[in-house]
Amino acid sequence: NAGVTQTPKFQVLKTGQSMTLQCAQDMNHEYMSWYRQDPGMGLRLIHYSVGAGITDQGEVPNGYNVSRSTTEDFPLRLLSAAPSQTSVYFCASSLKGNSQPQHFGDGTRLSIL
Amino acid sequence: AQSVAQPEDQVNVAEGNPLTVKCTYSVSGNPYLFWYVQYPNRGLQFLLKYITGDNLVKGSYGFEAEFNKSQTSFHLKKPSALVSDSALYFCAVSPHEDDMRFGAGTRLTVKP
Numbered sequence: 001n002a003g004v005t006q007t008p009k010f011q012v013l014k015t016g017q018s019m020t021l022q023c024a025q026d027m028n029h030e031y032m033s034w035y036r037q038d039p040g041m042g043l044r045l046i047h048y049s050v051g052a053g054i055t056d057q058g059e060v061p062n063g064y065n066v067s068r069s070t071t072e073d074f075p076l077r078l079l080s081a082a083p084s085q086t087s088v089y090f091c092a093s094s095l096k097g098n099s100q101p102q103h104f105g106d107g108t109r110l111s112i113l
Numbered sequence: 114a115q116s117v118a119q120p121e122d123q124v125n126v127a128e129g130n131p132l133t134v135k136c137t138y139s140v141s142g143n144p145y146l147f148w149y150v151q152y153p154n155r156g157l158q159f160l161l162k163y164i165t166g167d168n169l170v171k172g173s174y175g176f177e178a179e180f181n182k183s184q185t186s187f188h189l190k191k192p193s194a195l196v197s198d199s200a201l202y203f204c205a206v207s208p209h210e211d212d213m214r215f216g217a218g219t220r221l222t223v224k225p
Contacts, residue, residue, distance in 0.1 A: 004156070033213070035215075040122075040217050041217055042117075042203060042215035042216050042217045042218055043157070043203070043205075043215040044215070045212070045213055048211065050211070056211065058212075059214075090156055090157070092156075092157075096210075097210035097211065098145060098207035098209075098210050098211065098212065098213045099145050099164065099207065099210060101147070101159035101162060102147075102149075102157070102159065102213070103159075104149075104156030104157045104158070105156050106154070106155050106156045107154075107155075107156055
């Protein structure tokens with residue numbers, strides 16, 4: 001049982017480059033979300049999805065895009081990387097929304113030079 | 114503004130002693146309340162949640178949390194700490210289904 005799988009685990013980018021962080025879950029969860037974790041700030045919600053074909057913005061959406069073409073996958077795209085986007089990114093899923101416990105992936109550590 | 118506060122960056126306890134990790138929140142309505150634990154280089158793991166009912170919630174690994182509505186607090190407790198409990202602990206509050214706010218985290222160190 002893989003749970004939530006994130007790839008890659010580490011990535012270094014140059015300012016202005018674009019990339020996609022992958023997230024997949026095998027638990028048939030409807031709700032998926034992306035967070036960034038920065039020292040002293042906890043986790044902040046970037047985007048979320050309540051089901052295939054439906055996405056919405058969280059607390060800090062600027063500079064990021066998401067799509068949800070299938071129940072299993074929820075990729076996060078950085079359009080033009082900036083040093084302020086250096087962070088650890090976590091994908092999470094739950095059966096239905098935030099009343100249910102979130103299952104987290106192990107994160108992607110992203111550095112923007 | 115909706116917010117979650119964990120007033121202690123660091124909590125140190127001796128093994129076998131009780132531990133408390135504090136959390137207070139400022140959100141409207143009746144939020145869902147959660148505690149998560151994070152070990153190095155791993156994602157967060159769910160410990161327990163409060164939605165309604167008994168103010169003392171029991172969770173995984175012997176942890177429990179006490180909900181106090183008048184003080185808007187949700188403190189994490191354990192009667193007897195283990196060295197293996199050393200980790201980063203996050204309080205989280207969901208004001209509604211589409212929002213989740215996390216505290217900044219408290220690093221718990223349990224010394225032998």
